[in-house]
Amino acid sequence: MRLLYISLTSSESGEVMIALNFARQLAGEDVRHHFVVPPNLAAKVAENGHPYTVLDPAVGAGARGLFDDVINQVRPDLIIVADYFTHMVFFDYHLEGEHGLDPWFIMDYGIPVLPIDIWEWENTDFSLDITAGLALPMDKRILDMPMHLRPVPTGKPTASGAGYPYLLTKETDRLSARRRAEVRAGLSVSGSDRLLVVPISNWQQPEESHPTVGRMARRVPDLIAHYLRRLPAQTRFVFVGSVPDSISALPAEQTRILPHQSAEDYSALLGACDGTLVLNPPATTLVRALLADLPGMFVTNGLPVEDEKDLERADRELGGLSPKVREWITTSMPVPRFREWPMSFHTFMEPLLSGNPYLDAVAHNEILDERAVVEGLTALLYDAPTQERLAAARATYLERIAQVPDAAEAVAEAARRFNIS
Template sequence: MKADRFLFLALTRAGWGETALGLRIAEELTAQGSSVSFLAHKSNSLLMADTPFAREFISDEAGMLVRAYVDSLVKDERPTAIVLSDMATTQRFCSQANVDASFLAQYGLPLLAIDTWDQATTGATMDLFLGEPQALDLGLARASRPLLPVPILHSAPRPGAYDCMPEPVRLTRRVRTHLRDNLGIGDSERLVLLCTATWQHMRYRSRHGNRMAAALPLLLAEYVSRLGPSVHLVHVGPAAFPLQERLGERYHWLPPLQSLHFEELLGSSDLLVSANISAGTNLKAIASGVPTVVVHNSHEVEELFELESRLPQPPSDALRRWLVDTLPLYRFRLWPLGWFDFLAPVLKDNPFMRAVETVELTDERAFVETCQQLLHDDTSRRSMLERQAAYVAGVRRLPRASEVVRQYLAEGTIAA
């Protein structure tokens, strides 16, 4: 029996999350005897460095040739199916290269698409920054069969939904102590991890997006400074933030790490803080029993007095100064993009929300108290770990992605 061959497209430019989803499915398929190759954006080269898959990289400059790349790979490799990792970034790459993405449905092959956001649920409009909505092209959604990764999508069983929970990180005490020693963080101190992606450091066309991208880390540093002198903030991202003035030597910046080194860091952390509800790092932390706090902002205000009437207590002098420098505010679940309304249907009644603590960005007391409890209070920490474990167990009842792929192939799924 001839082994199946799969061609994966991983065309995301500025983040590894979508490509990581595809790599996990590829690993499952190759473990079952299939062969896999990738056409990937060159920004994914470090992530894919240690993978066994055949791969070809494409740059932004060559984007207009993406159809020629795929034509050649389909001709040479004769894949059983094409898998988009993911649908939204494939559509975006093609649109920015002025290429009609519908060509992917014209090979007479099954077209499977990782639908990270479940676009049938979210709809076709993303709320970006302050009053800058972006319409989505749903053409690929109509032409493909969805692979729905859980989390962050709802864990209820349905066609396309699959277990996307990462494997947990398990470290020996020796490895944990060694890593923390290298950072200058002792066993009695606490390590708070913050991770940012390339797209969170970009220069945006929106002045509001640029302002919020620069402002949020400063406020987080202020909050972390209140957690006490034994709490360190370790930041993994493409560039450091100017946080030494507030945190001094308790701010540690590291560039993006290869998977093994990042897992060791995550497993050595006491708390993960994120400003992106959907970050893959959150999922790894949940699977690994690392308490997770996600910051969001639900307030859209232009003037300080508007926000003050909504806050649970009067702002501190530091928060007031930050607001004066930062206003107006817009709502976000993915800092600094927004997506507050876009993701609302996905997160409504979603068990995932019980596996993390969510805190309003401008509720300074809630942030500090939540982090203090998770860092120092055994009861609070144990409660969160129990909720995380219960959520993970529920997700594990879903089929694996490879099972969903095989089911689609058995149904003879051909792109329209």
């Protein structure tokens, strides 16, 4: 079988890694792979040894001709879109406005299209809440597709509608005790230290954005930095890539800011850590930590604060705001709800998270609850009973998803549904 993967995200590599993990599970099968990616993802595909074609937004109206050539060259039996959302965004923002190229022209080739759906789209209202007062209507084309792939984690492990759950990866970032000690020594982490990985991606630091999104992008790191400063002194923090100024100002003896890592080096970093802290539930780093049987926490905001009345309501619901959080809110208002910092996605993400056993396997807290976040992270890193409880929850979840079909089974099911011989 010949598979063509279209993974068009101009910011980070999460979506193409989903596609590469899918292809990796098919090693040894009679399957050939070809990728279409933007320039920023070409190296990731090359590292994995797959042939690829680069789609540069600068090609403009020539994108259709480029795809014509790829289809004629590869002659795919199945087109896998990784993922549905970023595929739409790439064309809408980079091509459609200037060149009138609809994202779903790929269906004109008469080849089955199988989207990867990381958001459980068919259960949303197809309205994407970017931030308070700004919701964008989204394409409903996925409802006409007979099958969508839902990677687990973070997707639910049970099928629904046209959604077909499959195991995201069979690999983990676990290290041997010797290799783990080597990596930690290279980061100057001693035996009694605890290492916390806090990923902040480029897309979370937009140069241009809606004013509220931009304000949250600038202000939330200040609050996170305050929380990290309150953790025990032997806690070590690792960040990768460019970080906000408030993060750079953390105590130098506790903080390592690394350049962008190769896939191998980032895997080693995750395997060597004692925990992760992220600001969006489906974060790739949190998922990988879970699969490596390492603890992780995500923080979100479910309490919008637009005025003094909202501030007092948040104070009551959280059992009292700390002085620092109260000050932060008053200098940051309005503060929207968010699950995908610095954007909202709060309503949009509800179907994915509701009833999802993934939430039982990771820790999560309200970002405005300073005590819960600081005490939760401290316990996650240092308290043996808490670590045992979290480990038991991970074990239960990992045992449950072990029964989820893998990529080979997903391809076989797609062949059946699309009548691919």
